[in-house]
Amino acid sequence: MNLFHTKYLVFLILVLFAAFLPMYIGEYWQYVLTIAFFYAILAASWNLLSGYTGLFSLAHHAFGMIGAYTSTLLMAKAGIPFWMSIPAGILLTMLISSLMGIMCLRVSGLYLALITWAFAEVARNYFRLHYTFTGGDRGLESSLLFGTIQPTPYYYLFLGLLIATIILIVLIMRSRIGYYLKAIRDDSIAARSMGVNIVRYKIFAFAVSSGLAGMAGAFYGHSIGLISPIMGDFNEMAMIIIFVVIGGIRTMPGPIIGAIAVRILMELLRAQSEVRILILSLLVIIIMRFFNGGLMELYRQIKQWINKDKNGGTSAYHEIETPKQGES
């Protein structure tokens, strides 16, 4: 019981820490962390769809890109203000991802991955090839939300968005919908037979998770000032997966810890850009080999090990009861 309270307390302390951090770090690291928060939102929302619900999508980065282009284009071409263009970007990603969810209702696993990947490639190439409208590979200038390139306001913006994302996902996973999503991942046939409307909840998972990606993307464009089809590059998707896997798939903190830790690590290794990807790949291999559940699994094992010592060697695990003889 007090475990829950500890969790919330740790979350609160981390939030406070992050809120005061810009006073102690320079603009460069504020910028780095802003980008890390952006990826943390993508990772956490992908975890909702592909981790908890088990729908392995490879289009998540593309929804970030679609959100970014929608909002930026609406502003640049139609003069629509932020407060309308950003929600429009979010709504459009939710709409497109719902349609994709409907298309993918009967597929899963590798087929779902392939379809979503193909969709992402179509979207990326659309923005590349319609360059008169989208700016193509050269990219598109996006008006800055706070009219400045000074990173502090954007840092707080993305910190706020990340906190909102975490709260939303926690609320979903603790509600009945969270039960249904987990049931769908474990056994969708059993879920349906137990009354779960899997059509509704699969589409829900697609729409909410992609909507969050679209939101992150839209704000990202207006924070960086320039968007390009690189946002839809498969590398971006691979990074999201790496963040989630390193942090711990199907855990709440895992994707966020993974995204922030790996982004910081990559930044520290910036000078050695060739060995950077090597180190990252080695990290993935080591974690996958020894801690299948990522950093959160490492944490669990350490905690269990400490508890075991405290309890004098008796582990609370694997106590399976065999029922006594029933009288009938």
Added chain:
Amino acid sequence: MNNKNKILEMDNVVKIFGGLKANNGVSFEVEKGEIRGLIGPNGSGKTTLINQITGIYDATEGHIRYKGKKINGLQPDVIAAMGIMRTFQVARVFLNMTVLENMLIPAFTQGQSNNEANTRAEELLDFALLSRLKNKPTKSLSGGQFMLLQIVRGFMRKGLELYVMDEPFAGVHQSIKGIIIKSIKMMNQDKNVTFLIVSHEMATISSLCSKVTVLDKGARIAEGSMKEVANIPEVIDAYLGG
């Protein structure tokens, strides 16, 4: 036709997989409050029939009526909402959820309050001697406990009217089998739940069911008490002939 006592009517049900007729014009009726056995040799089409009753498959031909309403072609969750629960031959439980969470799913989809769902789950888990495991991940249970959990999970639905079970006794320990039989009898007597039970365990079916339906090669070949059907030459042939 729409006799009030008939809870389930199979009317000339045909199911074709590619070139294979898994069900070949099956017709029979189950009365409200019955515990009906459905037997037949391996591959005779029992599971296929259940999958059509519960909406996993749509019938190629024919009708399935539940309380007089056609249900074939409806989605499984819609059929569940009408008061039909089922179990699977190979137990399907939510392995990465806790035992208690497994129990809550059918209650939640039905709109039961948290309080009601939890009280109900505690009672049923107590009955099934699974209480001690309620907060354990389901994957830590034994195979027999998977089956038991799958069965009591179906009882979570309030107003359950028809419970379709596919081989509920297969591969479970004698003690668990006792609990399952007890739960079936209790729910049948106290809550007037109708059961349709597929099983190879003739002795158990004989003691539970006053009437059994026999399938062979996708067709209904006999119906009656276990004693009666056991003496019908076609039934003996079907079992001996393989």
